[in-house]
Amino acid sequence: MHFIVNITSKLSGSGTTIFTVMSKMAQDFGAINLSQGFPDFDGPLELREAVARHIGSGHNQYAPLAGVSGLLEQIAIKVGALYGYTANPERQVVVTPGATEAIYCALTATIHPGDEVIVFDPAYDTYEPGIRLNGGVARRVPLCAPDFRIDWQRVRDVVTDRTRMIMLNSPHNPTGAVLGEQDIEALREISSRHDILLLSDEVYEHLVFDHREHLSLLRYPDLAERSFCVFSFGKTYHVTGWRIGYCVAPPLLTEAFLGIHQFINFSTNTPLQYALADFLRERPGYHLELAGFYQRKRDLFRDLLASSPFRLLPSPGTFFQLADYSRVSDLPDREFAAWLTREHGVAVIPISVFYENPPEQRIIRFCFAKNEATLRDAAERLAAIPGR
Ligand SMILES: Cc1ncc(COP(=O)(O)O)c(C=O)c1O
Numbered sequence: 001m002h003f004i005v006n007i008t009s010k011l012s013g014s015g016t017t018i019f020t021v022m023s024k025m026a027q028d029f030g031a032i033n034l035s036q037g038f039p040d041f042d043g044p045l046e047l048r049e050a051v052a053r054h055i056g057s058g059h060n061q062y063a064p065l066a067g068v069s070g071l072l073e074q075i076a077i078k079v080g081a082l083y084g085y086t087a088n089p090e091r092q093v094v095v096t097p098g099a100t101e102a103i104y105c106a107l108t109a110t111i112h113p114g115d116e117v118i119v120f121d122p123a124y125d126t127y128e129p130g131i132r133l134n135g136g137v138a139r140r141v142p143l144c145a146p147d148f149r150i151d152w153q154r155v156r157d158v159v160t161d162r163t164r165m166i167m168l169n170s171p172h173n174p175t176g177a178v179l180g181e182q183d184i185e186a187l188r189e190i191s192s193r194h195d196i197l198l199l200s201d202e203v204y205e206h207l208v209f210d211h212r213e214h215l216s217l218l219r220y221p222d223l224a225e226r227s228f229c230v231f232s233f234g235k236t237y238h239v240t241g242w243r244i245g246y247c248v249a250p251p252l253l254t255e256a257f258l259g260i261h262q263f264i265n266f267s268t269n270t271p272l273q274y275a276l277a278d279f280l281r282e283r284p285g286y287h288l289e290l291a292g293f294y295q296r297k298r299d300l301f302r303d304l305l306a307s308s309p310f311r312l313l314p315s316p317g318t319f320f321q322l323a324d325y326s327r328v329s330d331l332p333d334r335e336f337a338a339w340l341t342r343e344h345g346v347a348v349i350p351i352s353v354f355y356e357n358p359p360e361q362r363i364i365r366f367c368f369a370k371n372e373a374t375l376r377d378a379a380e381r382l383a384a385i386p387g388r
Pocket residue numbers: 037097098099100101124169172173201203231232233234235240243244245
């Protein structure tokens with residue numbers, strides 16, 4: 001018998017995420033994949049060996065709801081050392097299957113039907129679905145090229161008595177923009193005046209360049225007390241496929257967060273948690289090398305493209321480089337990304353997909369979290385494209 005069941009997805013119209021689309025296209029055309037944000041090199045050997053050791057020594061059953069206590073403690077030590085934040089490891093830290101689940105749990109714990117959430121345009125593509133699935137309404141505030149700073153007056157203009165949360169992301173995907181002290185001041189003023197929650201996506205916390213500092217909201221007690229701060233071990237240790245991150249928040253917010261997390265994933269991969277606890281204990285300074293490591297890749301990639309027809313935008317953080325291609329083509333960015341993959345063997349991300357209202361611009365995103373040989377190979381192909 002043949003059944004046809006009609007359903008209307010709660011996210012109908014969202015389609016498949018661009019990362020899946022472009023990575024598949026890269027594979028189909030044998031292109032160099034500078035699209036999805038993941039390294040083409042492995043994480044630290046000791047960390048990978050520690051996972052094998054913990055699997056071998058029987059750490060294979062459910063972890064506690066919030067996480068393995070040794071890892072919760074190491075996370076509390078890390079945010080204390082980095083941001084001067086005192087977190088109670090048992091009541092303020094939750095280990096999650098990636099920052100992605102943490103963002104979803106924070107939204108689901110707090111956003112009720114009709115609540116408004118301020119999101120910047122462009123924004124990482126998981127934010128809006130998480131808001132919509134909870135009946136919330138995303139209010140987009142545009143960020144403008146070339147530096148994609150926040151215009152705080154525009155934020156003030158969209159705040160209403162339904163505004164429940166502002167979502168921040170610094171360093172910012174896809175633009176690489178990072179928050180400065182003036183942003184923090186404006187955020188303070190607006191969030192306290194209107195009693196607004198903050199969800200701070202800080203997965204690129206260690207990827208801030210040119211001697212700038214990452215301004216985690218955990219540094220500011222008045223902001224931290226109303227914030228979910230979300231981090232990713234996947235980004236920090238070059239292991240995005242492990243799907244592991246964490247959320248740090250005040251006890252009441254963490255309690256609400258756990259109330260959701262317990263029914264979505266219950267807990268996070270056990271042997272990875274033990275291995276990460278060991279690694280954080282043994283190599284607490286590992287992350288200090290990351291900004292230099294990625295800055296060298298950024299600078300190499302920018303140098304290699306300097307004489308190409310692509311105009312490179314500033315990239316003060318993340319492992320992404322935006323480029324204006326209007327000297328190459330008039331195609332809209334999705335078509336241009338497909339053309340570049342097909343005809344020149346380099347896969348990229350069209351940034352219009354991160355927007356609710358994409359402006360008239362010709363900009364694509366490259367990921368430079370790649371080995372030097374990959375970057376050189378890609379740049380050679382890109383530099384050979386004629387300008388107009
Ligand atoms: C801004 C931003 N937030 C969250 C995530 C998801 O992080 P995770 O892989 O830890 O789920 C990503 C991954 O690309 C990202 O770029």
